[in-house]
Amino acid sequence: MSSPDVDNPAVADPEQRYWRRNLAVGTVGSFTTLVAMTLLVPFLPEYVRQLGVDDPAAVVRWSGVAYGATFLTAALTAPLWGMLGDRFGRKSMLVRASLGMAVAMTLLGFVQSVEQLVAVRLLVGLLGGYSSGATILVAAQTPKDRSAWALGVLSSGILAGNVVGPLVGGFVPAWVGIRSTFVVCGAVIFLAFLATTFLLREPRTASRAPRAATAPRRGVWSQVQRPGAVVALLATSSLLLFSTMSIEPIVTVYVEDLGQLSHAAGVAGILVALTAVGSVVAAPRVGRLADRVGHTRVVIACLAAAGVLALAQAFVANVWQLGVLRVLLGLSLGGLLPSITAAVRHLAPPDAVGRVLGLGVSAQYVGQVAGPVLGGLVAAQAGLRAVFVATAVVLLAAATLNLVVLRRGGARDRSTTTPEIATAPPTA
Structure with missing residues (x-):
């Protein structure tokens, strides 16, 4: 097509x-x-x-x-x-x-x-x-x-x-x-x-879109296909930003803990940049894959991969191992938000796309603000490596949430015209 x-x-x-x-x-x-x-x-x-x-x-x-x-x-x-x-x-x-x-x-x-x-x-x-x-x-x-x-x-x-x-x-x-x-x-x-x-x-x-200005909020949600799936996707976007931002404030200290005492801040900056570069490279490619095989499959797979990679960072022995894992983490995270946004867009009514996606943006900001705060608290109470473990748990929980909610909705809506979100491969 x-x-x-x-x-x-x-x-x-x-x-x-x-x-x-x-x-x-x-x-x-x-x-x-x-x-x-x-x-x-x-x-x-x-x-x-x-x-x-x-x-x-x-x-x-x-x-x-x-x-x-x-x-x-x-x-x-x-x-x-x-x-x-x-x-x-x-x-x-x-x-x-x-x-x-x-x-x-x-x-x-x-x-x-x-x-x-x-x-x-x-x-x-x-x-x-x-x-x-x-x-x-x-x-x-x-x-x-x-x-x-x-x-x-x-x-x-x-x-x-x-x-x-x-x-x-x-x-x-x-x-x-x-x-x-x-x-x-x-x-x-x-x-x-x-x-x-x-x-x-x-x-x-x-x-x-005059109807969007006059329709009550309940009316908008009544038009959303599979509102439970949309809520799960919006929650996932918040959990994603929460988990990734929880790591950022402790990278410098973690680099020092791994023995890199000189230029620790510079090395930490490079590691953060490597993660972002991995995401920049992966985002359009993972997005193209999601358009072909279905957004739900890509979201679940990337969340699971990111969870495993975050967990692995808790057990590294040196900065080089951490750097490799940060690049791989960036690659796995790169296509997540585009795929989540595309999935939400397909389920939202045309005259309320902005409102529904606006809620997603707010959810992301909440995660972006809460992540560093709670990440710092976990580090203070349980140590630096516990932050990576907690981040992995959040990412894997998000993958499980999507697997359960979206697959349940996909089985219920197998005959609907939303193949991009269903667990079966797209038919068009």
Whole structure:
């Protein structure tokens, strides 16, 4: 089955007419906005000091609050932006997010106190959400037989932005200064705003869905095919971010525990980057596989593989073994979120895709915030290696959850028209 071409007026579904162009714009826009967003990670503590905080413990505390503030408001508002996207058009949400982020990131360069820093970081999360909006747009517009691949390509851009941002942030402030760096970030995001405004296309028929604005929330869920499967997939996305982020804060300490005492932070940074690179490489390839054999099979297999690899990291004897396992873990994780998103998209009603996927974005943010906190608590109470064991348990539990819930639904819905989600291979 061939996929629609760019700007092909003969495509039956008008919302799929521009999917290739919009995928390219969304991927580049997500990459540039996330580079600008994550650029501050290396120098955030130094900026807190410049704002008048001297006590080392307070610097760490305020840095954590300022960094996490964006995720808090982003998690709370993601379903709202998804609902408004269903009503007023998904392009409008990307235009809003890119312009709002450009303004908010620029304002970060003009704050005069740490309280103002936190307030503007809250504003960034409130106004932002470009990559999550792009995910919803791509999921809604891409033909079903290419959805996981397209979401994998977009995921590669998102992951690459998260990797490149901190690397660039390590030396840009030394060239232009910290405050000017935020102005540069705002300018980069403004370029994404211009590209989104003038290059991204959305058919007029897809720009509004009046029923989505008036239908009650219960009505939306009554239209969802197999709501139990959707809830399981949304929970899986949260557990996935929870388990992976629980490891990140302890990597440096674990590297030291393995005997790498010199340049431990640099080695830890390389290990984290290797995981992300593995995911960047795997995401579109695993997505293409999921489009062929079914998303459920890929989700369960990748979760099981990630659980085994996380468990193996608890028993490594040196940094080299840890590095190999981190690359393999990245490969197994790369296609998970695209496959989960594609599966949810196929089960959601067309006029409520944004709302349902918005809940998924919120679930991911919850996992992203809770993971490091609980991971640190486990490490403090039971040791570093226990964190990897706990992470493996969470990933394997998620695999079991999907195996039970989705297979049960697949057996019940064997005669329905959702072969992409059923446990049997797709028929189309």
